[in-house]
Amino acid sequence: MCRDCGCSLGPSAARAPFATQPAAASHGHVESIEVITAILDANDQVAAHNRSHFDAHGVLAVNLMSSPGSGKTSLLEATIRALQGELDVAVIEGDLATENDAARIRACGVPAVQITTGNACHLDAQMVHEALHELPLAGLDVLFIENVGNLVCPASFDLGAHLDVTLLSVTEGDDKPAKYPVMFRAGDLTLITKVDLLPHIEEFSVERARESLRHVGFGGRILEVSKRGGDGLAAWLDWLRSEVASRRAAAA
């Protein structure tokens, strides 16, 4: 039993009944049944449950996805420092094997729960649900979920976050969206990170990256950020503030 909400989601989540249509065709002792069910239906139900948890606490949940090394944890560190005293933030960290990222986040003075996935290449809604049991949501403004560094698998699993943010660092190449269309298409916001390195990386064209995103059907906003130098994070922080404000307005 989930002690936060009294739901029946334990380590193996309870499933709602399937919408099966027993219009079965019978062939002697062999029968068949037509069903139209999302294979990841059970995950989607836990995700919806997580989302209602976030809504009940007025917390904006943001899922960060990217390849390894594109700057998710660095972005979070810089974001937490910039928003200190303004927004209350917590982080769920997904990683295959280490607690390193959660330790970095805790060093910034905010709560962090590490999910070590073992061999799993992605977070799923159940892992997030279990992490929520270690993380009081009361009083929080934003919960970041840092997914496992991987541009393929995390795209298929709804975690219950309100917004998906995908990072694309300029060291990765401007054709990444064309190579990983499912991931980039799914996002609400794409951050082109490490733009302070652009003068040194002539192969990367921000314009080509934008075109590649358009070709995979990405319809969200594209922001260029850098944790180094001046106001490299300003656009991202403004976007975050406005999303927190609309979440509050929706909850009120």
Next chain:
Amino acid sequence: MHELAVCQALIEQVERIAREQGARRVLSITVSVGALSGTEARLLEHAYPIAAAGTVGAEAALVVESVPVTVRCRECRAETEVAPNRLLCGACSDWHVDVVAGEELLLRRVEFETAGAAIH
């Protein structure tokens, strides 16, 4: 490779259906896998026997229906089949399109053998 996790979710659904239907064993499972679902049909087929081992679906054939991406253009209304990383209208090349097929990851059909019916 998240296809193993997808197969495990699939097997849980199949086991439930088998229980509800009184199936002795499952003969075949048909799934639809869209090109934009993020799941690879070939990897799904490789992962299936691992997820199904020791279950009612252990001997079942996994039938994967691959669904290509189809977009409908908001400008010229044409419906065309396109590559997953090129969601542009195949007729007029406009990028204002809606995906009408290719995102699905669905269990469609389960064929099974019932214990009672074996008396026939």
